[in-house]
Amino acid sequence: MNANDLQAPLDPPQPGNTASLDEDAAKIVQEEEALLSRVKAHLATLPPPKPAPKSDYDEQLLSLRDQIASARLEDVPALVQQMERVTGIAAQRNAHVVEPVDPKSPYFGHLRLREKGRPDRDVLIGKTTHVDAKAGVRIVDWRHAPVSQIYYRYEEGTDYEETFGERDVEGTILARRTVTIDESELLRISAPQGTFVRGMSGAWRSLDVRAASLAGGQGVAIRPEDMREMAGRAGALGTGAAFHAREDRHLPEIAALLDPRQFELISKPDTGIVVIQGGAGSGKTTIGVHRMAFLAYNGGRRFTADKMLVVVGSPALRAYISEVLPALGLPGIAVETYAEWARSVRIKTFPWLEAPVEENTPSVVTRYKTHPAMLGLFERRAKEVLEDGTIRRDVRGVLYFWADVLSDKDRVLAAFEAANDPEFPMDQVKRAWRWCADRCPAVLDLDPGDRTERKAASADEPEYSEEEHKRRQGVDGQDASDRDERATLDVEDDSLLLRAYQLLRGELKKGKQPLLYEHLFVDEAQDLAPVDLSVLMHVVNQPRSITLAGDTAQRLFMDSGFRDWRQTLDELGLSRVEVEPLRIAYRSTREVMEFARAVLGPLADPTPPVAPRSGAPVEHHHFPSQGAAAAFLADAIRPLIQREPRATLAILSRHPEQADVYYEALRMAEIPHLRRIRSYEFAFRPGVEVTEIRQVKGLEYDYVVLLDVNAATYPADDESRHLLHIGATRAAHQLWVVSSGAPSPLLPAWLD
Numbered sequence: 228m229n230a231n232d233l234q235a236p237l238d239p240p241q242p243g244n245t246a247s248l249d250e251d252a253a254k255i256v257q258e259e260e261a262l263l264s265r266v267k268a269h270l271a272t273l274p275p276p277k278p279a280p281k282s283d284y285d286e287q288l289l290s291l292r293d294q295i296a297s298a299r300l301e302d303v304p305a306l307v308q309q310m311e312r313v314t315g316i317a318a319q320r321n322a323h324v325v326e327p328v329d330p331k332s333p334y335f336g337h338l339r340l341r342e343k344g345r346p347d348r349d350v351l352i353g354k355t356t357h358v359d360a361k362a363g364v365r366i367v368d369w370r371h372a373p374v375s376q377i378y379y380r381y382e383e384g385t386d387y388e389e390t391f392g393e394r395d396v397e398g399t400i401l402a403r404r405t406v407t408i409d410e411s412e413l414l415r416i417s418a419p420q421g422t423f424v425r426g427m428s429g430a431w432r433s434l435d436v437r438a439a440s441l442a443g444g445q446g447v448a449i450r451p452e453d454m455r456e457m458a459g460r461a462g463a464l465g466t467g468a469a470f471h472a473r474e475d476r477h478l479p480e481i482a483a484l485l486d487p488r489q490f491e492l493i494s495k496p497d498t499g500i501v502v503i504q505g506g507a508g509s510g511k512t513t514i515g516v517h518r519m520a521f522l523a524y525n526g527g528r529r530f531t532a533d534k535m536l537v538v539v540g541s542p543a544l545r546a547y548i549s550e551v552l553p554a555l556g557l558p559g560i561a562v563e564t565y566a567e568w569a570r571s572v573r574i575k576t577f578p579w580l581e582a583p584v585e586e587n588t589p590s591v592v593t594r595y596k597t598h599p600a601m602l603g604l605f606e607r608r609a610k611e612v613l614e615d616g617t618i619r620r621d622v623r624g625v626l627y628f629w630a631d632v633l634s635d636k637d638r639v640l641a642a643f644e645a646a647n648d649p650e651f652p653m654d655q656v657k658r659a660w661r662w663c664a665d666r667c668p669a670v671l672d673l674d675p676g677d678r679t680e681r682k683a684a685s686a687d688e689p690e691y692s693e694e695e696h697k698r699r700q701g702v703d704g705q706d707a708s709d710r711d712e713r714a715t716l717d718v719e720d721d722s723l724l725l726r727a728y729q730l731l732r733g734e735l736k737k738g739k740q741p742l743l744y745e746h747l748f749v750d751e752a753q754d755l756a757p758v759d760l761s762v763l764m765h766v767v768n769q770p771r772s773i774t775l776a777g778d779t780a781q782r783l784f785m786d787s788g789f790r791d792w793r794q795t796l797d798e799l800g801l802s803r804v805e806v807e808p809l810r811i812a813y814r815s816t817r818e819v820m821e822f823a824r825a826v827l828g829p830l831a832d833p834t835p836p837v838a839p840r841s842g843a844p845v846e847h848h849h850f851p852s853q854g855a856a857a858a859f860l861a862d863a864i865r866p867l868i869q870r871e872p873r874a875t876l877a878i879l880s881r882h883p884e885q886a887d888v889y890y891e892a893l894r895m896a897e898i899p900h901l902r903r904i905r906s907y908e909f910a911f912r913p914g915v916e917v918t919e920i921r922q923v924k925g926l927e928y929d930y931v932v933l934l935d936v937n938a939a940t941y942p943a944d945d946e947s948r949h950l951l952h953i954g955a956t957r958a959a960h961q962l963w964v965v966s967s968g969a970p971s972p973l974l975p976a977w978l979d
């Protein structure tokens with residue numbers, strides 16, 4: 228074969244078992260089978276890949292050089308990019324070998340292109356690049372920009388214009404198909420003409436039009452949408468949708484399914500801030516991690532794994548995405564919750580500050596410390612003290628500054644009066660100020676090195692009452708500051724201290740080096756305060772490359788200072804950054820999304836999401852007591868587990884005590900694979916998990932039951948609305964709502 232072989236029509240198709248398909252569909256299947264046979268035959272001729280020694284990439288580079296020598300012009304950029312990537316990876320410590328093409332699943336996309344004056348050619352999209360012009364096989368990594376742009380942006384039958392290396396190319400997409408190849412077998416083809424699946428017997432059949440549009444959520448697994456008639460009867464849990472589901476329920480790697488809008492966000496320029504506002508299940512996490520893969524591939528040595536940070540909302544979400552990062556070629560990326568990250572950096576920055584963290588911070592104090600007015604005050608005061616030189620420039624000076632700003636009554640009151648926040652009236656501000664004025668000096672006294680100095684400067688301290696003084700001095704008259712109970716930090720102080728450090732001293736440090744990442748992805752950003760985001764933005768190297776993803780409808784920390792994206796971006800000085808909306812809800816069915824939107828009431832986005840899949844109606848089951856509800860659930864769950872052993876079911880309550888009651892009842896009913904999740908230790912495998920809604924943020928299940936959706940548990944307030952919305956949108960296929968007392972007023976009237 229020569230370099231032009233891919234331009235020739237495909238080998239005569241092997242006759243497949245396509246009897247039930249019409250002529251056009253059969254032709255498509257036969258073309259794809261022939262193509263796969265050719266690729267398989269070629270891959271079988273390759274020597275088995277030798278694991279390259281960790282520090283030696285010469286072999287891979289030599290092989291790529293040989294491929295380039297015999298490649299066609301338009302293939303050269305992909306190969307050069309792969310070479311750069313190998314070189315870049317080799318440069319990292321803990322380097323990993325670039326994977327060869329996996330013969331079991333060599334590609335997931337097929338483009339047939341026609342360019343002016345050239346014969347037609349086939350380009351396959353996969354997870355790594357392999358071009359063998361002689362064998363007529365051209366597989367290109369999905370992250371390789373020009374080719375992937377054609378794959379993701381253009382539809383079959385449309386004309387395209389792209390730049391390949393130095394060359395502008397115009398052409399037409401003759402065919403654009405997404406294929407599922409597993410264990411070297413072609414199992415599914417999605418094309419504009421239809422979706423064709425191969426059954427167990429080897430016979431191909433066409434999914435009906437409705438089912439064919441239901442792509443989503445399960446990665447390469449085949450969804451048994453056409454099995455829906457099996458189940459979905461009212462009063463039965465389970466729709467049949469989880470029958471063939473994946474065993475592993477971590478976030479899937481779904482490069483094959485990305486839609487043009489998602490790809491647009493993933494492939495945004497590597498510098499700049501991309502802010503994604505998308506409803507539940509619209510692919511925010513998916514985009515964040517795929518964008519990192521894209522940057523790592525295209526950004527050369529800048530975006531190596533050790534230079535990227537992912538900040539997630541909970542340990543559960545960290546576990547959820549843990550498997551996809553290595554699968555995307557990103558092993559070793561740090562994934563942390565903000566609280567853990569901030570705490571550890573604060574401890575490293577202020578190692579001598581051994582203040583315990585307060586467990587019962589009043590909500591007014593949280594509001595005070597995370598309020599944008601406080602961030603503004605920190606920024607203004609830092610500028611002033613730096614200008615007038617009234618600040619110690621060492622790390623201890625940062626602590627003084629923090630204490631001073633938080634407890635300077637006049638300035639604080641002026642700042643909050645100017646902010647004029649109706650949700651934070653001045654009497655609450657004063658209460659919070661009192662807390663700080665009380666505690667900050669006690670924290671300063673923890674620093675033995677500075678205690679003497681503190682006493683000398685005591686004229687600046689907030690005044691203690693005589694009683695407090697006595698307590699501080701200890702009843703025996705000795706200095707008892709070491710055991711002053713008020714010498715605690717609130718969780719929110721981590722951010723304030725870190726921000727104060729940045730404002731006064733510049734970059735945070737990792738050892739002696741600046742703590743700087745090249746890319747930051749923040750998921751669930753709506754639960755971070757502007758000050759948290761500000762700290763994070765300043766640990767990213769210039770020119771900044773950041774992805775912020777969040778959903779205002781899923782806010783859980785109502786005191787966190789985040790109101791909406793626009794306001795938060797303005798507060799961060801990012802007024803010109805666009806908020807990128809995502810509209811397609813991939814995870815949940817239309818029925819689930821309708822319910823989830825209804826419970827939001829006035830908090831819902833005026834533009835409803837588009838949910839392409841339809842499924843079982845949401846059902847409300849009302850019982851007089853928790854016992855009766857639990858007995859009913861046990862009866863519904865047992866057959867579900869028998870019918871669909873791969874299903875995942877979440878039974879979600881608002882409070883842990885409620886989850887305990889149902890868990891105990893289901894345990895006594897001997898429900899198999901039952902797990903009570905108390906502290907984010909999710910299994911990501913089939914079974915029944917009983918937990919609280921807060922814990923499942925960001926995760927997904929086939930089926931969800933919301934427990935005790937009673938008026939007493941979910942009154943008509945914002946927090947209840949957000950919680951119900953989050954709980955409901957964990958469901959991919961079916962949602963039940965159970966009440967065991969007077970139902971919540973948030974339930975839509977149409978549910979009964």
Ligand SMILES: Nc1ncnc2c1ncn2[C@@H]1O[C@H](COP(=O)(O)OP(=O)(O)OP(=O)(O)O)[C@@H](O)[C@H]1O
Pocket residue numbers: 442443444445446478479481484485486489505506507508509510511512513514778781813814924925926927956
């Ligand atoms: N283009 C797509 N086609 C099919 N499935 C998709 C697509 N994009 C995302 N998904 C799937 O939709 C589900 C939800 O994605 P993801 O978790 O990224 O959404 P999210 O916006 O972060 O959700 P949440 O806000 O609820 O945490 C996942 O199963 C993901 O694989």
